[in-house]
Every structure is written in C-alpha cells, then in structure tokens.
Amino acid sequence: xxxxxxxxxxxxxxxxxxxxxxxxxxxxxxxxxxxxxxxxxxxxxxxxxxxxxxxxxxxxxxxxxxxxxxxxxxxxxxxxxxxxxxxxxxxxxxxxxxxxxxxxxxxxxxxxxxxxxxxxxxxxxxxxxxxxxxxxxxxxxxxxxxxxxxxxxxxxxxxxxxxxxxxxxxxxxxxxxxxxxxxxxxxxxxxxxxxxxxxxxxxxxxxxxxxxxxxxxxxxxxxxxxxxxxxxxxxxxxxxxxxxxxxxxxxxxxxxxxxxxxxxxxxxxxxxxxxxxxxxxxxxxxxxxxxxxxxxxxxxxxxxxxxxxxxxxxxxxxxxxxxxxxxxxxxxxxxxxxxxxxxxxxxxxxxxxxxxxxxxxxxxxxxxxxxxxx
Numbered sequence: 084x085x086x087x088x089x090x091x092x093x094x095x096x097x098x099x100x101x102x103x104x105x106x107x108x109x110x111x112x113x114x115x116x117x118x119x120x121x122x123x124x125x126x127x128x129x130x131x132x133x134x135x136x137x138x139x140x141x142x143x144x145x146x147x148x149x150x151x152x153x154x155x156x157x158x159x160x161x162x163x164x165x166x167x168x169x170x171x172x173x174x175x176x177x178x179x180x181x182x183x184x185x186x187x188x189x190x191x192x193x194x195x196x197x198x199x200x201x202x203x204x205x206x207x208x209x210x211x212x213x214x215x216x217x218x219x220x221x222x223x224x225x226x227x228x229x230x231x232x233x234x235x236x237x238x239x240x241x242x243x244x245x246x247x248x249x250x251x252x253x254x255x256x257x258x259x260x261x262x263x264x265x266x267x268x269x270x271x272x273x274x275x276x277x278x279x280x281x282x283x284x285x286x287x288x289x290x291x292x293x294x295x296x297x298x299x300x301x302x303x304x305x306x307x308x309x310x311x312x313x314x315x316x317x318x319x320x321x322x323x324x325x326x327x328x329x330x331x332x333x334x335x336x337x338x339x340x341x342x343x344x345x346x347x348x349x350x351x352x353x354x355x356x357x358x359x360x361x362x363x364x365x366x367x368x369x370x371x372x373x374x375x376x377x378x379x380x381x382x383x384x385x386x387x388x389x390x391x392x393x394x395x396x397x398x399x400x401x402x403x404x405x406x407x408x409x410x411x412x413x414x415x416x417x418x419x420x421x422x423x424x425x426x427x428x429x430x431x432x433x434x435x436x437x438x439x440x441x442x443x444x445x446x447x448x449x450x451x452x453x454x455x456x457x
Contacts, residue, residue, distance in 0.1 A: 084191050086442045092116065093184035093441060094166040100155025100173040100180070103209030106132040109153050109183075113206060116187055124194045128224045133215060134206040135224050136190055140456075141199050147452055148203040148230035148414070150407060151186040152179045152210035161432040176434050177211065178238035181423065181441060185236070188445035189452075196449075198456045203230050212260075213368045216406040220413055232379060232455075233416035235407045236444060238423040244439040246422030247387050247447065248398035251380040253372060254418055257340045258404030260367025261308075261330040263288070263351065265315075267360035269324030281326035282315045284358035288328065288350065289313070295346045300339055307333040307402055308343060333402040337372070371408035375417035383417060386451050393447060394422075 099108045110132045117127055117136060128135040133153070137146075160167045160174040168174045186204050193202055209215035219225055242248055265288070267279030289310050300306045308330065315326030332347075334340040344366060351362045387395045398420055407418055421444050423436035 084188070084195055086188065086445060089184040089188040089441050089445065090438045092187055093180050093438065096180040096183055097164075097166055097175050098169045100168050100170055100175045102157060102173065103154045103212055103215065104132055106153050106208050110134060110206075113153070113183065113187070117190070120191065120194045124197065125190070130219060130222050130224060131215070132208040133219060135228065136204040136206070137228055138190065138193050138202040138204075140201045141197050143199065143201045146201040146203050146228065146230040147455060148205060148233040148416075149186060149189060149448070150205040150207055150216075150233055150235045150410060151182040152208075152215075153183055153206050154179060154209055154211050156211055156430060158430065158432050162435050164435065174432065176430050176432065178423065178429070178434070178436055179210070181238050181436055181438075182236065184441055185444045185448070188441065189448055192445065192449045193452070198453060200456045201228075202452070203228050210406055214370065214406045214409075217409040220409060230414055232376075233410050233414045234448070235410075235416075235418045236421045237405065237418065238429075238436050238440060239420035240423055240425035240428045240434060240436065242396065242420060242422030243424040244422050244437040245392060245443055246394045246396055247419055248396040248422070249375065249380060249384065249417060249419035250398050250400070251375050251377040251417075253335060253400045254375050254398070255373035255405045255408060256333045256335055256400070256402045257337055257370065257372045259332040259340060259344070259369040260365075261310075261328070261332055261347070262365040262367055263328040264363045265326045265328075265354070265358075265360050266362075267324055267358060270322050272320040272322055275322060278322040279359045280322045281358075281360060282323045284354055284360055285313055285315055285326035285328055287358070288354050291350045291354075292347065295343055295350075299342060299346050300334075304339050305335045305402070306339050306343060307331070308347075331404075332366075333404065335372075335400060340369075370404045370406045371412050373405050373408040373418050374411055376411070376415040379415055380417040383419070383451065386454060387447065390447055390450065393443070
C-alpha cells in the first residue's frame with residue numbers, strides 16, 4: 084500500500100464537494116475505489132448517500148468502527164489550488180476530504196493485513212447539516228453490524244501535522260440551530276405610526292438575546308448565543324413587514340441548552356407584545372455533545388504518547404458542534420483532533436490542510452487498531 088496514493092485520492096475528493104444528502108458524486112467515487120479491493124474480504128452496504136463497509140475478521144469476537152463524514156460546505160473556494168473545487172459555491176472547507184482519504188487508507192491496509200475482529204467503516208453524509216449520524220444509527224444495517232467501540236477524528240488547522248490532541252470526557256459542545264421569523268405591518272417610511280417595524284423589533288431582540296448568557300447561565304458553565312444573519316425589508320423607504328434572524332446556540336451542558344431555549348421563547352413572547360407582531364421560532368437540527376469514553380480515551384492517549392513521530396497535546400473542550408456525539412451517546416468511543424497546520428481555519432475559503440496529516444493518521448490508527456485487537 085502506497086500512502087502517497089491517498090493524497091491523490093484526497094485531491095480528487097476535494098474537487099467534488101457536495102452538500103448534505105447530495106453527495107452523489109462523492110458516494111460514486113468512494114464505491115469505485117472500494118470495488119478495486121478484494122471483495123472476498125469486505126461487505127458493502129449503502130444508505131442514502133452514505134456507505135457502510137465491513138471488513139470481516141478472521142476469528143471475530145467484537146467490532147471496532149471508524150466513522151468519517153463526507154459532505155462539504157456552501158463556501159466559494161479561494162485557495163487557488165490546482166485541484167480546487169469544481170463545484171461553484173461549494174468547498175471541502177472542514178477537511179472531510181482528508182477524513183475520507185484516511186478511511187480509505189485504513190480499509191486498504193486492513194484488507195491487505197487481516198485481523199481477527201470485524202472492522203466497520205461508516206461514511207456518513209450531512210455532518211454539516213441536517214445531520215446524518217443519528218438516522219444512520221437507526222438503520223437496520225447499523226443494528227446488524229453495531230460496533231463495540233467507535234473512533235473518529237477531525238483535522239485541526241491550529242496544530243501542525245504530526246500532532247494529535249484530545250481529552251477524556253466532554254470534547255465538543257451541545258449545539259442547536261436557531262431561526263426566528265418576525266411578522267408585523269409594513270408601510271411607507273414617512274408614516275411609521277401606521278406600521279409595526281420588524282427591523283426595529285429584530286434589532287431589539289438581538290440585543291435582548293445577548294443578555295441570556297450573561298444573566299441566565301451559571302458563570303462557571305459556558306454557552307454561546309450567536310445571531311449570524313439578519314434579513315429584513317426591501318428598500319430604504321419602506322418599513323419592513325418581516326425580518327428573519329438566523330443563529331446558533333452552543334452549550335457545555337444539556338441543562339444550559341434547555342434553559343437557553345426557554346429564555347429565548349420568553350423573550351420572543353415579549354417582542355410579540357411590545358412590537359405588536361407575530362414570531363415563529365425553529366430550533367432546527369440539534370447535535371448532541373461529543374463525550375469521549377474515559378477509559379478508551381486514556382488508553383488511546385497512552386498509545387499515542389508512545390508512538391514515534393507523534394506529538395500529543397491535551398486539548399480543552401471546544402464549542403464546536405459535531406453529530407458524532409450521537410454515536411458516542413450509544414457506543415463507547417472517542418474523537419480526537421488531527422493536526423493539519425493551515426494558516427486559515429475550519430470553514431474558511433482558504434483552508435489548506437497539510438497533507439502529511441493523512442499519513443500520520445493512517446499509520447497511527449492502523450497501529451492502534453492492531454494493538455486493540457491483538
């Protein structure tokens with residue numbers, strides 16, 4: 084197995100980013116590669132645009148799983164790379180192309196180097212939204228091939244290649260989308276007394292939402308309420324009849340998430356009365372926190388520290404959202420950060436991960452899985 088081959092694969096995948104549950108070219112590319120491997124050793128099942136791949140063990144007693152996400156983001160790429168996105172307005176700006184190439188490298192290695200136990204590789208769509216992990220967990224395939232432990236990684240541009248970072252316990256936050264639609268009464272800018280202005284209502288609501296974290300969340304806890312987008316009105320001399328706020332909620336505890344949503348609903352009821360309007364709230368998709376199994380994570384940390392060429396860093400919890408948390412809620416396992424030094428961070432149009440990280444991950448994880456099995 085030539086590790087350099089998976090850099091080429093990563094670049095191929097980088098050219099064809101697709102949004103959640105629309106990863107048709109990506110799925111086809113992955114299946115084409117998988118079909119070049121020894122079919123006597125593997126079983127392949129598809130679900131929506133995702134794929135399950137099971138490598139049958141020689142004398143199986145348990146199953147170890149590796150999950151990779153496969154979708155891209157609605158971002159116009161500005162890297163200028165020779166292999167940049169061919170899909171206008173879409174980019175692998177979160178490193179899922181790197182994640183997939185690592186998964187294919189691990190599959191190739193274990194097809195060529197059989198182990199006793201079963202291995203399950205999960206190519207999951209829609210991690211960036213609306214979320215593919217939870218529905219994949221509920222499939223009959225997953226119930227039939229349910230693993231005893233599950234592993235995932237995420238590239239970390241802030242760490243150089245060759246670095247691994249993680250921690251036991253909470254790693255990523257609980258997250259929820261937030262969409263608020265306000266409807267009042269529009270009219271001529273010269274006659275505001277005959278209208279109910281939703282731009283004014285929206286501005287007031289944004290200000291009030293900022294009080295939730297500072298006044299309703301325990302200072303020793305952590306939470307974020309961010310409004311990232313506001314739309315309202317049509318032209319400068321018409322008072323807006325509607326406005327829409329779009330944002331995100333992130334908390335380190337499920338209890339804080341519940342409290343924040345209750346406060347948002349209470350504040351919106353006040354906006355309805357105070358600005359004589361109608362409000363509709365949609366919390367969209369919610370991702371469960373990523374909580375690493377204590378024993379398995381500590382074992383992995385010890386293994387990583389003893390591995391040559393790897394620099395281990397104990398990370399802090401992050402407000403990042405990841406629907407891998409749903410898998411860890413049901414199956415023991417862990418996620419870790421894989422250093423992939425880039426000047427630009429995740430979800431940036433110029434993200435350019437260091438491809439040496441691919442070899443680091445394939446080598447580390449193949450050694451770790453063999454260690455766990457043998």
